[in-house]
Amino acid sequence: MNRMKFANRSSSTLSLFVALGILLVVGLGCGSGTPPPSAYVGFWQGDDGSTITIRADGGGDYKSGGTSVSGGGVTVDEGAKTLKIALAGLGPSFTIDKAPEGGKMTLSGVVYRKAGGSDSSTSDAKPVIPSDDKLQTLVKQTVMDFGDAVQSGDFGDFHKKTAKVWRDTSSPEKMLEAFKVFVDNKENFNFKRAIATLDATFSPAPAIEKVSGLDAMIVKGSYATKPATNFELKYTMDDGTWKLIGINIKTGAE
Numbered sequence: 001m002n003r004m005k006f007a008n009r010s011s012s013t014l015s016l017f018v019a020l021g022i023l024l025v026v027g028l029g030c031g032s033g034t035p036p037p038s039a040y041v042g043f044w045q046g047d048d049g050s051t052i053t054i055r056a057d058g059g060g061d062y063k064s065g066g067t068s069v070s071g072g073g074v075t076v077d078e079g080a081k082t083l084k085i086a087l088a089g090l091g092p093s094f095t096i097d098k099a100p101e102g103g104k105m106t107l108s109g110v111v112y113r114k115a116g117g118s119d120s121s122t123s124d125a126k127p128v129i130p131s132d133d134k135l136q137t138l139v140k141q142t143v144m145d146f147g148d149a150v151q152s153g154d155f156g157d158f159h160k161k162t163a164k165v166w167r168d169t170s171s172p173e174k175m176l177e178a179f180k181v182f183v184d185n186k187e188n189f190n191f192k193r194a195i196a197t198l199d200a201t202f203s204p205a206p207a208i209e210k211v212s213g214l215d216a217m218i219v220k221g222s223y224a225t226k227p228a229t230n231f232e233l234k235y236t237m238d239d240g241t242w243k244l245i246g247i248n249i250k251t252g253a254e
Contacts, residue, residue, distance in 0.1 A: 034058055034075070035056060035057060035058050036054055036056075036058060036074050036075075036076045037076060037078065038056070039099065039100040039101075040054050040074075040076055040083070040100055040105075041054050041055065041056050042054060042114045042115065043114065043115045043237065043239075043240065044105070044112040044113065044114050044115075045112065045113055045115065045127060045128060046064075046107075046110045046111065046112045047110060047111045047112075047113075048064070048110050049064070049065075049128055049130075050062070050063060050064035050065075050110070051063045051064075051237075051240045052085065052107075052112060052240075053239055053240045054074050055074075058073055058074055058075075059071065059072070059073060059074065060072055060073065060074035060085045061085070061239060061240045062085045062091065062092055062240075063240050063241070064092075067092070069085050069086065069087050069090075069091040069092070070087070070240075071087060072085050072086050072087035072091050073085070073086060073087070076096075078096070078099065081095055081096040081097075082094065082095060082096060083096055083107060094107035094108045095107065095108045097109065100114070115127070115215070115237075127208060127215055127217065127237050129206050129207075129208065129217060130242070132202075135202070135206060135219065136199055136200060138235075138242060139200050139219055139221070139231070139233060140195060140200065142233055142244055142247070143191050143192075143195060143223075143229075143231060143249070144191065144192045144195070144196075145157070145158050145161060146158060146191060146247065146249065147189070147190060147191030147192035147193075148192060149175070149179075150179065150182045150183055150186050150189050150191070151186050151190065151192070153176065153183050153186070154172070154176075155172040155173075155175035155176050155179070156172045158172075158175065159171065159172045159175060161243065161244070162243055162244045162245065163235070163236050163238040163243035163244060163245045164238055164243075165214070165236070165238075165245060166243075166244065166245050166246075182249075189251075191229065191249075194223070194225045194229065195223045195225065195229065198223045198224060198225070200221045200222065200223055200231075201221050201222055201223075201224070202219060202220065202221040203220065203221055203222075204220060206218065206219045206220075211234060211236070211245065211246075214236050214245075215236065215237065216234050216235065216236050216245060216246075217234070217235045217236070217242060218232070218233075218234055219231075219232070219233045219234075219235070220232045220233075225251075227251055228251070229249070229250075229251055230249075230250040230251070231247070231248065231249055231250070232246075232247075232248040233246065233247055233248075234246035234247075
């Protein structure tokens, strides 16, 4: 069992959750040179878990498992019924089986639903929670990144990895001030070393909830350190990637 020494207190709790307004995040991509038809523009989630982001300037992103294109260009040829997302000529090509209509389209046999689609069957569509393996990786990386910031006393890199809505309302200096209790006692809070070989236990099950108008993934759980490391993390989909908008780390005697 991994053991982690903490300050002499039954629990040390600090949380920082950002009050978010409704914000449309428009990424910056290379662009294809030819803007896509407006019906294709937006963030799309496939029934197979893949995601496609198409921007009005012709830029786009694609993620599916270990395959990703970020900042590529989107080419839509409605005559040939093809859609391609590529960076430096590399990227996936799709057959347009069904063009966008009512917040839904079908590409190469996969149904994609647009976030905020207009029809009643898809307007409430929520992002898909990642598989347990991917969730373990996401959460561990978040806690380790937080641990690195605590140990260095510099939240610059941690700030860069958060969602744009958090970056726009905070700063590395404000984060340092908010988490000062951890930094002042950093020898007792080496999260990176403590959880390196551990998997998290998620309880209750991760869920998608509305946070100030945004779809947010709420992940609560703990690592079996001594004493236990409990966490509540909030993520939102930022340009096709889950990024942090809130973190609550708590340690205390079992």
